[in-house]
Amino acid sequence: MSILNAVYISRRPAIAFVVVGIFWGCFAAYVPHIKAHLGVSDAMFGTLLLGSATGLVSSMWLAPILDRKLGARALQAGIIALSLAWLIPGVMTTPLAFAIALMFVGLASGLLDVIMNARVSMLETQTGKPLMNANHAMFSVGYAGAAIVVAFTREAGLPPAPVFAGFAVLCCLMVPFVWMEASDIAPDEDDAKARYPLWPIIICGAIVLVAFMSEATVEAWSALHLERTLHGRAAEGAFGPAILGITMAVGRFSGQAVAARWREINVVIVAAIVSASGAVIAAIAPVPAVAYLGFGILGLGVSVIGPMGLALVGQLVAPHLRTEAIGRTAVIGFSGFFFAPVVMGLASDAFGLRVAFGGVAMLLLCAVPLALVVARIPRWRKKGASETPAPI
Template sequence: MSILNALFLSRRPAAAFVVVGMFWGCFAAYVPHIKATLEVSDAMFGTLLLGSATGLVSSMWLAPIMDRWLGARALQVGVAFLAAAWLVPGLMSTPLAFAASLALVGLASGLLDVIMNARVSMLETTHETPLMNANHAMFSVAYGAAALVVAFTREAGLPPAPVFAGFAVLSCLIVSFVWMEVTDVAPDADSVNARYPLWPIVICGAVVLVAFMSEATVEAWSALHLERTLHGGAAEGALGPVMLGLTMAIGRFSGQAVAARWSEITVVIVAAIVSACGAVIAAFAPVPLVAYLGFGILGLGVSVIGPMGLALVGQLVAPHLRTEAIGRTAVIGFSGFFFAPVLMGVVSDAFGLRMAFAGVALLLLSAVPLALLIAKLPKWHKKGAGKAPTP
């Protein structure tokens, strides 16, 4: 299936991915400005970013309830809530208020994230075709485009608040478009008698954790690395998230095509090795141009790891457990937003950002043995477990 056909089939959740990507791309490019306004150390800023992680993880447990309650309107409510939540962080000038505002953002972003991923998984089952990478690619396109816009707004001296407000207005324009019917899935006899899929959730969640921790470190710290370690300007710093977003989009669109030819396990292994190489290049880059190359290679590789982890858990569990399984896999994955900011801040304070990004390379390589474990787990079939995903 072509990328355009995949996006047409999943156009409504894809629009939600665009909304989430716009806001996080805007935030990533404004990180140096926000950190300077708050006047905090690397370690403290990393701790403040835990605010978003708190909201994200909390939302994962609430999302299945919200999904059942709102049904076809869940995506609409999620988009509107996220647009409203992002109006707050740009107005905060004290560390505690900023952390609290990020908790609200994390809650809204997490709710929308679980629901839109569950909708894509539902469409994958309905149409029997991979769609996850194409949708995550739309997040990356929006992320890179928003960061590019911020490169200009920062050079013009605009503070974050009006820029976040502009993206909120754009988001509200698509609310009516994301109304989407939901297929109710009742458990059959095989589903009722089957064991709860604990290990698929845990192991796939660990793969998503590796991907999201790596993405979070680059999103939050690439601009600082370029501006402080490599002495780049504001526009050069903002281009770090731009490079990540654009190459992740290319990687995910390519992953959509590759997923039709290679197994998910093979894709995860190759992607982990490629992205680790990119992290090493970015860590030891002598000038911003080489760092862009490293972040670009990292983005190409890491782009497909998270979507593949979510797609795999959707294949490994019974249909009526899909939203819950994806939500709990995302809980594990998004817990990376707990660890990544703090670890990067602590390592950066102790050893510098170069060593912190070198640590990201080691983290990415840990996805290889995890993928091999997933290859041993059986996919779900109506009449019992079938063969495992092939490596």
């Protein structure tokens, strides 16, 4: 199946992925400006970022409830909430207020994230086609595009608040195009009596955790690494997140084609090794150009790990548990936003950003044994179907 066909089939949730990417790309490129404005250390800034993580993880438990209540308007409500939430952090002038503002951002972002992933998983079941990588690629497109725009706005001296407001208006204009009915899947008697699929959620969640934790560290700290460690200018720093977003988009669009031909487990293993090598290159880079190469290789590899972890759990559980399972898997994955800012900030304060990015490489390699464990878990099947594990 072509990439364009995959995007067309899932065009409504794909718009939501673009919206989430736009706001986080804008934020990542503005991190050096925001950190300097707050006047805090690396460790303190990492702690402040826990605000978004708290909101993200909290939202995972609310998302299935809101999805059922809002139905076809769930994606629309999520985009509006996220657009409004991002108006707050850019005007906060104290660390505590900034952290509280990020809690609202994380809550809105997490709600939209779970719902849009559940919609894609639903479409995958309905069509029998892999769609997750193409949609996550659309996140990367929005992320890279916003980071590139910010490279110019920062050079022009614009503060974050008006830029976030402009993006908020743009994203709200997309709301009419994301109205989408959710299929109401009722479990049959055998499905309802089945044991809750705990282990698939835990293992797939750990794979997503590795991916999202690695992404979070690079998104939040790549611009600082380029500007402080490698003495780049503001525009050069902003292009760090942009390079990551562009290569992640390329990797996810490529992963869309690869997922139709290769076993997902093999892709995750290769991707983990490739992305770890990119983190090493970024860590030892002597100049920004070499760091761009490292971030690019990292983006290509890590891009497919998280989407495939979410897609796999959708294949391993009964249809009526899909939204809840993806939400629980996302809880584990987004808990990386708890650990990544604090660990990266402490490592940077103690050893410098070069050593911290070396730690990202070691983290990425943890996805290899986790993928091998998932390979042994059988896919969900109707009662009476073969119980042998399908090649995933």
